Amino acid sequence: MRRRSSHIAPSPAPAFADDSRPSPLLGRTPRLGGGGGGARAGAGVAASPSLGFGGAGNLRSVPKDPHAAPTAQEVTARVLSVALRILRTPRALAALGWIALVWWASSYVRAHSHDLSQRPVHPRLLPLIRHSGNAIQYLSPDLGSKVKSWHDYQVNNDPSRPLSPEELEAASRHTYHPNGLLLVNPKGRHPIHLLIEDAERKWKEKVARQSRTLSEAVREYKRRHRRNPPKGFDDWWAFCEEHNVQLRDEYDQINHDLAPHWALEAHDSRHRNRVMQERDHTFTVAMHPGETMPTLHGPYYDLKRATDIADMLSLFTGRMHRPLNITYIIDDNPAVMLPYSQRERMVELGEQGEYYGPSEFIEGEDPTLSNFAQACAPNSPLRRAERGEFTPDYSGEAVRSFVWNHAKTADLCLHPEARKLHGHTMQQGVPLGPVVPLFAFAKTKLHSDILTTPIEQWEAHYVGYEPPWEGKSMNKLLWRGSTTGVEFNRHTPWRKSQRARIHIMSHETEGERHVIWSQRGQLREANVSTAVLNDLYMDTSFAGALQQCDAETCEILEKQFDIKPTIGLDESNTYKYVFDVDGNGWSGRFHRLMSMRSVVLKSTVFPEWYQDRVQEWVHYVPVKVDYSDVYDIMAFFVGMPDGSGGHDSLAAKIGEAGRQWARDFWRYEDMAGSRSAYMYRLGLEYARILHHDEGDVDFVEMPDFSV
Template sequence: MFSGRRKSATVLVEEASFANDIQSSSAEYKHRMQLETYQRDPVKAAAASRLAERQRTPSFNLTPFDPVDSDDSGKLKRSQAPAYHLLRLRILTSWRQILGVLGLAGALVLVLQILAAPADNIAEWNQWPQEPKTEPSIRVNRKISAKARSRDGASTLGDHKIANGILQVNPDSTVHPLRVLVQSAQEQWDEKVARQSKTLHEAVKEYKRRYHQNPPQGFDKWWAFTVENNVHLPDEYDQIYRDLAPFYSVSPAKLNHRIKEAAKSLRTFTLEISEGHVTSHHVYDSKVVESGEERPKHQIALIQPIAQHLPDMTIVMSEGFIDDDIDPDAVNGYPWACPISSPLFNSARYNKANHKDGLSAIDGKSFVADIREYMNICNHPELMEQHGLLIGKNPQMQSPSPVISLSKTALHADILGIPTEQWVEGGPVPAWQDRKQDKVLWRGSNTAMHYDETVSWRGSQRVRLINMTNHIGAGELVTLSPDQGKKTLRESAKSNTWPAANAEQMDVKFTGKPLQCDKNDGTCERIARDYAFAHGRMGHEEALAYKYVIDVDGNAWSARFNRLLTSGSLIFKATIMPEWYTDRIQPWIHYVPIKMDFSDLYDAVAFFRPSSTNPAAEDALAEKIASAGRQWALTHWRREDMTAYMFRLYLEWARLISSDRKSKDFVYSPDMEMRRH
């Protein structure tokens, strides 16, 4: 290796080629190639044998440290220090033996630690790849007897497989999937309620366990507010951590600079908190912006009760405008916000040909099992063609902007706030048995996107819902029967014509006239002609007579969900929008989650809605979920609950923008203690 003789270019190329081949091979292949290509000089071998015989040292084979060497001619020459090299060899051998013993001891210790580790199934907690991971509570062991996870990351519930938040129906099962989904959801909800912190000390410990850092300053004031106002689920604020985690990689100075720049935007307004007082200002023309004056007032009213406990800070909130300025050199497209291994990033390989929507094929039926996993657009490329917010969009990928928004998808880096539009306290409602309308109700405008012939607007969620539930053509619907007996789902499935099912079960129509559409290219006219519009508006009392109501996203989040929950109807909800309460409400216990393609809608209705041809439907369970949803809204979606969320968010925000974040950590003291009951 240190020879002074220069080699020819051919030799160097050959050696480099061989070295590259060796490096790209496995260890076993390297060893085999070296054995096959090694050519031992016969003169050197004979001389070495004669020397070894003379020295009578049979314990060692020839090594680079042997006291025999030769020059390039092949002639042997005596080493000047044979004893020295032999000593080096013995020392090396001794150290190898010592290191081998130490390695075995270390491996044994590692195995013992693994065997002694607690069997906490943290692997079951599965967050989206682009989100920071938080751990589940370990105060109460999860009931996973009916749920087993397989090696590929999927799981089973009963004998139905769950992957990426979707339960795939096993047609040969004798257990209806909605029964196991409801049972599993009840166990999850009971466990979540039972594990909540009762004291400030417990809340601090839980915070550290989940987020691996101290709570922010003012955490004791926030805790006191939750105790005094009986705020439920005080540990369930993971959404705040998800939203703020990316900004911890930005320096406070740069973050404050971005806040100042965002405040100049024509699509934001700014809240200033100074010495307990909250003011707002904006640069947009409030006369041309919907809710341009009302939203700042609503946000001030939400935090005014706790403003005296908040540090001075600047908060920029989005008004929901769309920025059409596109940087031609920027990376564009939703797939670039996803891991390269995700289905959306590889959507070119997404196979639609084999997709079965479950409306007419029993082996294609599926239901939402995990709403957060289902909202993960990276794993559900089909949503790109089912939601107006995504259809035809190719947004610019930018650095996270420190802006609080009232709505977003899982791919957006906005910080989620709380909209107060259409929030109600809830009044008296009819009893379940007094509701005379058993059709599924939906009324609303055709919002969801801008409609013109340059985009595939017929695939947007509200247009598809109207088209599906007012279908008058030929076709057959296959639904799972809630009354199986000992039959499999395949054997007990029922068929109905599409028009007959819609006439019996659905009351779904647009209201008013077509909106957000292009009149010049005839799109508005086509929507008015081809889709069902109701004549006149439905009053509140008339709507309360319906047992079943659908809620579906519009341009963004559905502002009516709070009002619908308090109505006491059973709510079927289709959304891809995570909201501030997503971790605090339980699908299948407080409402029925529906996929954005609505392929599971008829099966869900058949399971809950009894009729002359479906007498075994779960009417009592429908009433229970409707009642639980109303009770949840009245106790978990109060103004105090929204204020508690924003209180904690702004404490976190104040620490994040502080020049010395560590100095803004909370330090617990027993004299701060308050206990929840």
């Protein structure tokens, strides 16, 4: 008997036509049942795999073909199996941890960025924060920039870090607000030092850039106003040469006043001019070419004011090329106000060489607003305030400030807080109406009168004792005035008017005031008794007989106010500081005060004809309408109660500069001077508007071929 080998050689695979394996069930019939057929069934099963039903009755599966494509379930199972094997490695676990940490840190920084930015960190961590920000920026630019900004914030706010000169200057810088106020930074120099330095520089630049020849003046005129000068401009220049008139380019006020009139056709302008000559409360000065003396007519032609004006205009009447009638309103207040949209439209048409006609559509203004607000731009602070909208508060109670641009602080559109603090502006305002050629001695920026030069209270020399600065014994602020500026009656809040407030403020004795002063150029602060400040700085009061008050209010004034007698020139000249405050209109005493060699503190809402020809903080000291800067100004110049912090020499410099300005820039010498130069130029400009349809109304400079 042969022994069975333990090695079984593989039998060769059978060849089939379709290369597929035959079913193991072919040629066999499964048997159902128990043990009777077990032997045969067993033999068949042992020979090859087969499907059958065992004793338990279960169906056995057929093995899968290894060459068949895997199913989606198998692919998913394999991928998950591989991923699980990878995630079990140490490197994968570390990577997952870093990703989780970055995600958590990002979420925390986003949710607590403000708190983190305010929380100081140890200086040794700052480099780590900076490098982390650089790294994070590759993953999230927004988050990386926040981390680096946090680093920069921590560096800049490190209390132990020395500041650079640029950072020191920026940290102490005051704010020059577009509304004309300098907002005080307590960390900076005392602002009055800066205001004086800046003003002196501006004044020197203005004087230096003035035209020196007629050709230069013509070029400058064209640059500013984009048109030729009026006919007779060369003769006006000769007039200025004869009388040594200064600042011959600074007449922008004239062009501002006449801007809406350029939108009227010439015959319309002449018609309105004739109508105004018949208006009540007016007088008219008529000038004719070749006649040296103008004539007067109108309802109030016999006033002394009218005669004085005619005498002044006679200085150039004979030089006029065309007849000209100028109608003055006799009141101290302006009388013409246009709605903002109408004025702006007329100015726009005039600049384009077009005319404003009856068919011109102008959007109506809000009738619930005051006339002052309706003369302002729609989004101006005054309009927003009257509509109940939020506007920043720049009153003295909200922010400490000084005036750096007096013309802007006198603009009510920019300063709604000042409107209720002046007798003229606390009212509704003159009725809105059409543009008419009325010449007024004073007006606010919102009025459309044509500003002219007043002559009242002007003298070439004021007789009286005139001591030098060192001889002025009273180191206080002087003001004496009548009860004008508002109607003093029970229906008017007269206590808030400009003259009543200065009296009330300077006689207070209760409480303290927070003042700033200067020590070696730096700003210092202190609380001082109000009674001490008023005793040290102020000598202001109503004077003379009571005016413009009903019986009830006159009695209140007599009982509650200290009415003092008026003082003469000799006594007033002994004061180093004098206050110029508006009355019913403009202040007629400004020229006299400027001639005293004293420092003039001026508060007004009426920019006058000379506003382009004078410099605040060089010739006088501007004061806010609410007077909140008066004590700080006096503390700077006079000093504190203990005598420290005064700047007497700077005050003397301003007083002398004001006196020289009144002498050289506001003259009437030899019956001429800059006042007549202003009116002569205004006459030429207005005559061109009245006759621009006749031709030959411009001055055209002929080329010089001799050069």
